[in-house]
Amino acid sequence: MEQYSSKVMEHFAQPHNVGEIPDADGVGTVGNPVCGDVMRLYIKVANNIITEAKFKTFGCGAAIATSSMVTDMVKGKSIDEALKISNAAVAEALGGLPKVKMHCSVLAEEALKSALDDYYKKKGIPSPVKIPAEAGHEHNME
Amino acid sequence: MRKVYLDHAATTPVHPKVLEAMLPYFIVKFGNPSNLHDIGREAKNAVEEARTKTAALIGAKPEEIFFTSSGAEANNLAIKGLLQANGQKGNHIVVSQIEHFSVLYPVKAMEKSGYKVTYIDTDKTGLVNPDNIARAITKETVLVSIMHANNEIGTIEPIEQISKITREKGVLFHTDAVASTGWIPVDVQALGVDALSLSGHQFYGPKGAAALYLRKGVRIKPQIEGGIQEEGRRAGTEDVPAIVGLGKAAELATVDIPRRMTYVSVLRDRLQKGLVDKIENIVINGHPTRRLPHNLNVSMRYVEGESMLLFLNMQGIAVSSGSACTSRALKSSHVLVCIGTDAAIANGTLLLSLGMGNTREDIDYVIETLPPIVQRLREMSPLYEDMIKKAKA
Numbered sequence: 001m002e003q004y005s006s007k008v009m010e011h012f013a014q015p016h017n018v019g020e021i022p023d024a025d026g027v028g029t030v031g032n033p034v035c036g037d038v039m040r041l042y043i044k045v046a047n048n049i050i051t052e053a054k055f056k057t058f059g060c061g062a063a064i065a066t067s068s069m070v071t072d073m074v075k076g077k078s079i080d081e082a083l084k085i086s087n088a089a090v091a092e093a094l095g096g097l098p099k100v101k102m103h104c105s106v107l108a109e110e111a112l113k114s115a116l117d118d119y120y121k122k123k124g125i126p127s128p129v130k131i132p133a134e135a136g137h138e139h140n141m142e
Numbered sequence: 143m144r145k146v147y148l149d150h151a152a153t154t155p156v157h158p159k160v161l162e163a164m165l166p167y168f169i170v171k172f173g174n175p176s177n178l179h180d181i182g183r184e185a186k187n188a189v190e191e192a193r194t195k196t197a198a199l200i201g202a203k204p205e206e207i208f209f210t211s212s213g214a215e216a217n218n219l220a221i222k223g224l225l226q227a228n229g230q231k232g233n234h235i236v237v238s239q240i241e242h243f244s245v246l247y248p249v250k251a252m253e254k255s256g257y258k259v260t261y262i263d264t265d266k267t268g269l270v271n272p273d274n275i276a277r278a279i280t281k282e283t284v285l286v287s288i289m290h291a292n293n294e295i296g297t298i299e300p301i302e303q304i305s306k307i308t309r310e311k312g313v314l315f316h317t318d319a320v321a322s323t324g325w326i327p328v329d330v331q332a333l334g335v336d337a338l339s340l341s342g343h344q345f346y347g348p349k350g351a352a353a354l355y356l357r358k359g360v361r362i363k364p365q366i367e368g369g370i371q372e373e374g375r376r377a378g379t380e381d382v383p384a385i386v387g388l389g390k391a392a393e394l395a396t397v398d399i400p401r402r403m404t405y406v407s408v409l410r411d412r413l414q415k416g417l418v419d420k421i422e423n424i425v426i427n428g429h430p431t432r433r434l435p436h437n438l439n440v441s442m443r444y445v446e447g448e449s450m451l452l453f454l455n456m457q458g459i460a461v462s463s464g465s466a467c468t469s470r471a472l473k474s475s476h477v478l479v480c481i482g483t484d485a486a487i488a489n490g491t492l493l494l495s496l497g498m499g500n501t502r503e504d505i506d507y508v509i510e511t512l513p514p515i516v517q518r519l520r521e522m523s524p525l526y527e528d529m530i531k532k533a534k535a
Contacts, residue, residue, distance in 0.1 A: 009452075012449075012452060013453075013456065015522070018521075018522050020527065029524060033485070033486035033489065033525060034474070034485040034486060034489075036446055036474075036489040037446065038523075038524050038525060039524070040524035040527075056522055056523060056524040056527055057522060057523070057524065058444065058445070058446055058522075058523040058524055058525045058526075059446050059449070060446055060447075060448035060449055061448055061449060061452045063446070064449060064522070
């Protein structure tokens with residue numbers, strides 16, 4: 001396997017925003033323990049701005065680093081801006097990911113979209129969120 | 143920081159005496175063993191001496207040893223070569239589901255070219271039942287290949303019992319002894335096999351030299367052609383220094399195996415007990431007693447293997463993980479799948495393999511270091527969070 005970038009190792013060794021938000025406005029859980037990674041992302045929203053983001057992740061170094069990075073990236077962003085965060089942007093912010101680990105960045109994007117989707121549902125607003133389907137494997141929780 | 147290497151199943155360091163034996167063959171005694179002049183003959187003699195030592199390690203005759211570049215090459219040669227040279231007997235192969243990929247992939251290639259394959263499963267400890275082999279053998283069976291010991295979970299297979307069956311039925315029997323050679327006694331007469339693969343870098347030899355044992359009279363088709371080396375079974379100028387190193391490693395192992403078995407199994411048992419005592423929801427994989435003395439394969443629930451590996455590495459500890467996330471297909475180890483390890487826990491697997499350089503202090507350092515890493519990762523794990531919430535509810 002290709003080696004991890006120093007940025008990935010930094011976020012893996014000291015991940016930012018680990019934890020739960022008990023009164024979260026949106027929670028998204030994606031992934032599957034069988035495939036080796038599960039991400040849960042919590043967000044707090046005030047006036048359409050994401051004020052707080054936390055995560056819990058079961059997964060490899062890249063899964064933890066992408067979770068840390070995506071929670072960093074969404075904080076302070078509007079919902080619309082957050083919806084535009086792509087997996088490629090997360091990977092790029094980490095100085096790139098080994099090819100076999102790109103699915104972790106997809107999972108991070110999915111986790112964010114899933115949390116945003118949950119936010120809309122809790123508000124009773126029709127959700128505009130399209131959750132990308134990751135090629136090749138199912139992400140239904142068992 | 144303390145450095146602890148617990149990945150001897152991946153490779154071992156070269157023993158200083160092995161290196162010492164190899165060194166003259168790079169610059170001074172650099173000849174090509176195929177040449178008749180003195181410098182060539184000197185190299186030829188060194189290769190033959192290594193052949194005698196390698197044969198002695200496994201109770202074979204020197205002329206039954208064929209050097210290859212790796213254990214994978216020896217396994218490829220055995221599977222493809224034995225089938226191609228003995229195809230008139232039939233078109234059926236019997237292998238276990240937990241073979242190394244360097245056996246399974248050539249078997250799959252032969253399956254594509256028309257051979258029929260029976261993949262034998264194991265019990266929960268990784269043991270193959272010899273009765274299942276007896277049942278699988280048909281009139282068409284040419285070859286049975288069952289590994290001596292599994293490289294991941296360390297389970298030692300009942301090779302002697304299986305060879306009774308293959309001999310009775312007149313079927314060729316190959317065993318992949320790459321994981322076991324140098325760590326437990328490997329004797330081709332006692333095992334009763336027709337072919338056996340071993341690899342030097344698994345037991346303090348250099349990378350680049352391995353061997354296939356072929357019982358006298360067993361026919362094989364070479365997979366590398368175009369040279370007279372290795373009696374025509376394997377063309378290519380010999381890697382003389384590496385072969386000399388393999389010979390020296392074999393010589394050392396021949397007398398050292400009883401001491402090695404005791405030394406590493408005492409440390410392994412200490413490590414196993416230390417981890418089981420300190421970590422909840424931990425499972426030891428493999429057979430409780432029929433296991434390689436230096437092998438410890440453990441699965442821990444709610445945490446993922448690669449994360450543990452990376453944190454251990456930051457603390458100076460080198461191990462392997464059996465995690466799906468590292469594999470291209472995102473699949474768990476085929477060995478853990480076969481023994482029925484729950485897929486959710488299989489991803490939290492570490493392979494800790496010991497060696498003669500490990501000390502009690504090293505082991506105690508790992509017992510101190512791993513539990514807090516597991517705890518930290520569990521606190522970060524949504525699966526652990528769910529379990530705690532469920533337990534409270």
